Amino acid sequence: MSGAPAKSLVSGASGKPAPPNRPLVRRVLIATTVAFLTLFIVIPVVNVFAQAFSKGIDAYVSVFQAPSQPKDAQLSLVERRKLTAARGQAEKTWSSIRLTIGIAAVVVPLNIVFGLAAAWSVTKFRFGGRSLLIALIDLPFSVSPVIAGLIFVLLLGRNGVFGDWATHVTWPDPFSLHWRGFAEDWWPLEFTQSYTGIIFTPFAIVLASIFVTFPFVARSLISLMETQGSDEEVAALSLGASGWRTFWKITLPNVKWALLYGVILSTARAFGEFGAVSVVSGHIDSNDTMPLRIEKLWNEYNNQAAFSVASLLALLAVVTLIVQLIVERQTGKDEMRHTEGEGIP
């Protein structure tokens, strides 16, 4: 009964009151943490919003929706030029938001599949090279994102290893799929856009994003599945459940909160990744994700617009934080239940 001492240890730890007679140490530690967080998190985030709204709410809105041209007014050349420029800017900002969401929509599901497969294989089975595999999963954490981007340039660029194939391959833009109707052909769907080549297209951005985000789901699952062990799966299999059934009824429900946690982290990273994406984007405007767009606006001296787009990302961070809190609480409950469950023979 290995569960019993563990249980008493857990309840003992949580039942014990805070260490007595050291209020000074406690206060200093709390003060240090709060000061640190204020300096590095709270102030910058507040500043992002302050800068974004520094020219008023109208200016903030106009970053995303350019003012329409007044119908009767006679505009001077300069005014007309400004209006056209503002419209172009808003369009590019929207395109960056669309692309960022699109990239995350492709990358995160792939991460879920990969993360589950990786975590399942390294925690439920013992095999040679297992620790090497775990180390490889962690690799993107230790590789600089710029290097990650360059890896793909060196592989898929014109002079790269797969250069010949990768610069000539043509693939359809999935977002251009539209309903054509039956008038022309009996098949009603069609792609209107296609890309040639991989590097410096959204495809490369997807690849780079996968590279930098794939450890998140796998990591958050591995630690939980490691502690859970494979007893329940073995029980299910011995009672005659199929592999799929075991997965859907046992494994997935056990890890669902950890999985959600990993999904949130990798979504946040996919939205916010700059270095790797910057290298493979080729600086083309239509390849801008939100972080790249922010940099461009900043370099155009358009600080307020840059901070406005940044505020969207900051907002996402706040949402992530809230969901994360909820999920962490749920994961805690899961683990608690699990530990308690182990005590029952």
Add this chain to the structure above:
Amino acid sequence: MTNFNSIDLVYINKHLLPPSFQKTESARVNDNLKVSFPTGGSAAFAAGIPALHGRLIVQRFRNLDRRSLFVGMRFLCLSLSFLLASLPAMSADVKILNVSYDPTRELYTEINDLFADHYKSRTGVNVTFEQSHGGSSKQARSVIDGLKADVVTLGAGWDITAIERSGLIKPGWQEKLPYNSSPYTSTVGFLVRKGNPKNIKDWNDLTRPDVQVIVPNPKTGAAARWAFLALWGATAKAKTHDLSSLAGLKESQAAARSAKDFPIYQNAEARATIEKFYNNNVPVLDTGARGATVTFAQKQLGDVLLNWENELWLALDEFGKDKFDIVYPSSSILGEPPVAVVDEVVDKKGTRDVAEAYLKYLYTPEAQEVVAQLHYRPRDVETLKKYSADLPPIPLFTIDETFGGWEKAQAAFFAEGALFDQIYRPAK
């Protein structure tokens, strides 16, 4: 190739142009451009696949009911849609990617709109543009790595030469368009804090011990290389011309053609000045023109910014004329940012006609007007005169006459282990 439309381009400074540009050039645009759809083989292939699939499926599922057949047909549709998708998209639009250097974003945004209207009215073809901006050398690097640029409009000839060496651009690009393939120019000037507190007037003030200069790194930025050459040339008292007049233009072109040897490379005073300048007066080397402007204007570092004339004007426009003054030195270099069609890309995409028409359009009076409004120096003497309040005529020397062109200057100054590497000691 039956229907030809033609675009008439009215050239500036006509009588100065080489003979091939003297006559009104007409760029041919053929109708095939509008719809790029392969005929023959692949279409037959596309038709054949479903027929074959259909028969196989019918054979295999003969005994199954109609619903299963329907499922099979749906699968077939899916495979067909992927097949269709792998063919080039059908559209009447031509998309052009212009890969350019940092400061030109505003310039090309405007010119692109003008050209799109112009081209549409002449040929009926819709041209849409994609822009990519970054440090000049970095952009050249991306094109070499496979960024599919139809045209490159970079900061210095050397960067296009680098692309030429990779085989993407055919040799001789610089002779295909007038004026060294540079439709507009700029020069290197000074931006100082309002009222010029350090009294910076000319090149020799930059090496004073009390003056801190913000300038980008000549190893990575085009503007920085022009600044380096300007300081070297001005110190060595290079021969200048008045390029705001036709006579001066003609004189400098002739001088560049006849220049044979370049004693300026051996000028000891210039070398000493450069060495002193980069080691004592430059606190930080930014990678590009825009980065240097941000360092000077937003981070408030340094007493004087050395940069493209158009960057200096942009800083005035963005931060207010009450913060900075532009100072023109007694002489400077004619900065020539060249343009070129990327042959391999346009031939593959079938966009050569549009790309060539686009670059030629940069030489038209309309485009030259926009060039001047955004503080670049137009090649057209009339337009330059019109904007002479903002773009004062100062004596300029050219890289071809003074340094014998980019190839020589790059090898002597900026290549790995060349002069700049020898004199610059950053960690002191």
